[in-house]
Amino acid sequence: xxxxxLVILLLLSNYSFSQNLVPNPSFEIYDxxxxxxxxxxLVGLDTSVTFWFNPxxxxxxxxxxxxxxxxxxxxVPQNMFGYQFARTGSAYVDIGVIIKCPSxxxxxxxxxxxxxNDPLRKNNxxxxxxxxxxxxxxxxxxxxxxxxxxxxxxxxxxxxxxxxIPQIQNPIGNFLSNKKNWVLISGExxxxxxxxxxxxxxxxxxxxADTINIPGGSHILQPETxxxxxDVSVMLCSDTAGINEVAEKGIEMNIFxxxxxxxxxxxxxxxxxxxxxxxxxxxxxxxxxxxxxxENLYSVIIPLDNVxxxxxxxxxxxxxxxxxxxxxxxxxx
Numbered sequence: 001x002x003x004x005x006l007v008i009l010l011l012l013s014n015y016s017f018s019q020n021l022v023p024n025p026s027f028e029i030y031d032x033x034x035x036x037x038x039x040x041x042l043v044g045l046d047t048s049v050t051f052w053f054n055p056x057x058x059x060x061x062x063x064x065x066x067x068x069x070x071x072x073x074x075x076v077p078q079n080m081f082g083y084q085f086a087r088t089g090s091a092y093v094d095i096g097v098i099i100k101c102p103s104x105x106x107x108x109x110x111x112x113x114x115x116x117n118d119p120l121r122k123n124n125x126x127x128x129x130x131x132x133x134x135x136x137x138x139x140x141x142x143x144x145x146x147x148x149x150x151x152x153x154x155x156x157x158x159x160x161x162x163x164x165i166p167q168i169q170n171p172i173g174n175f176l177s178n179k180k181n182w183v184l185i186s187g188e189x190x191x192x193x194x195x196x197x198x199x200x201x202x203x204x205x206x207x208x209a210d211t212i213n214i215p216g217g218s219h220i221l222q223p224e225t226x227x228x229x230x231d232v233s234v235m236l237c238s239d240t241a242g243i244n245e246v247a248e249k250g251i252e253m254n255i256f257x258x259x260x261x262x263x264x265x266x267x268x269x270x271x272x273x274x275x276x277x278x279x280x281x282x283x284x285x286x287x288x289x290x291x292x293x294x295e296n297l298y299s300v301i302i303p304l305d306n307v308x309x310x311x312x313x314x315x316x317x318x319x320x321x322x323x324x325x326x327x328x329x330x331x332x333x
Contacts, residue, residue: 021116021126021234022198023051026088026256033066049093052114055199058159060110063228064091082136085299087182087230088256088267097202098140098211098225109161111201113154116234120149122193127237128168130200131182135226139217141177142225144204145170145185149195161205175212182230188237200229231256255314259330260304266316267299274319278302280329281313288312309333 029050048062065076073080076090086092095110120126134141146166148154156162168187170176176183217224231254254267266278280289289307293300293316309331316325 019117019235021118021120022114022232023117024049024114025232026086026230027052027062027064027091027093028089028257030062030064030066030091033062033064049091052093052112055111055113055154056109056156056159056162058096058108058110060093060095060112062091062093066090080137081226081228082179084133084135084179084228086267087131087133088254088299089265092228092230094135094226094228095201096224096226097142097145108159109202110159111162111199112229113197113199114232115153115197116195119151120191120193120195120234122191124191125237126189126191126234127186128189128234129184129186130232131184131230132176133182133228133230134177134179134214135228136179137217138179138214138225138227140211140225141175141214142202143170143172143175143210145176145202145227146200147185148199148203149189149191150197150199151194153197154199162199162201162203163205164199164203166203172210176227177212177214179214179216198232198234200232255325255327255329258327259332261332262305263301263303264314264329265299265301266293276319276324277317279315279317280304280307281315283311283313304331307331 027049030048031050032048054060061074063074063076063079072078076092077083077085079094081094084092093112095112097109128147130147132145146169148162148164148166150164154162154164167189168185170185176185211225255264256267257264275295276293278289278291278293279287281287289304291302312329312331314325314327314329315323318324
């Protein structure tokens with residue numbers, strides 16, 4: 001019993017320090033199911049996505065399956081910019097990074113911003129991750145989408161580019177042209193201490209932006225580039241080591257939420273071409289839950305409402321029993 005108790009304590013200790021500092025990281029929680037993410041300084045207007053806001057006078061959009069009836073132009077998976085499932089859950093945001101039309105001849109850019117749960121600690125290294133997917137309506141692809149850490153709130157009374165240098169940026173020359181799958185942008189950042197906000201978008205001017213033409217762009221505002229964004233995380237790098245294991249190269253998965261009270265969503269960063277099995281083990285190795293996942297799914301909801309609260313190990317195995325995913329999962333009631 002002492003050994004079991006120590007194992008539980010170790011698991012809880014590791015989990016407690018493995019927190020994502022980004023609130024509402026996959027945009028599942030919303031105040032109102034409306035399309036626009038508003039500016040923080042417009043008094044009396046609440047943003048649609050809880051905790052997230054717009055640092056400029058441009059208008060990034062909130063896409064959620066909840067909008068399928070009232071405003072299908074901003075629904076999921078089908079919306080006015082294309083067809084894409086959420087990487088996690090049922091929502092994401094979209095930002096326009098190149099939009100030129102008669103009303104915006106000098107270019108127009110959208111950003112999203114959020115205040116972290118806690119400020120960054122000096123000299124600590126943080127692992128940063130977020131996913132993007134190019135919308136079907138886009139005529140161009142960029143290579144310079146990034147994330148900027150700031151000590152204070154960014155509020156800019158314009159709808160053009162923010163001229164900051166992002167600390168996390170997609171590699172130059174690696175054009176984000178994938179309209180089918182979600183693409184990871186990641187990096188490490190050593191904090192100077194006190195950084196409390198992150199802003200995501202394209203921080204280059206249109207004259208400095210490196211682009212490639214993408215056939216099939218169809219939106220009325222051509223030429224344009226719109227990216228969907230999902231699953232944003234900022235975590236201490238020392239806490240992320242060894243949490244997840246990927247046994248097959250090229251397989252990207254995510255399980256959300258964690259902790260959970262009733263169910264989890266398993267999402268696939270690329271297409272799942274074979275049947276898999278979701279398994280749940282208690283801390284002493286007993287398998288207490290198993291569910292088969294059908295092939296060719298982008299995401300699936302696993303019901304866990306009948307599983308007691310506690311710390312578990314969840315695994316996903318392919319049809320050959322090769323482990324694709326391994327992680328701690330905390331169930332709360």
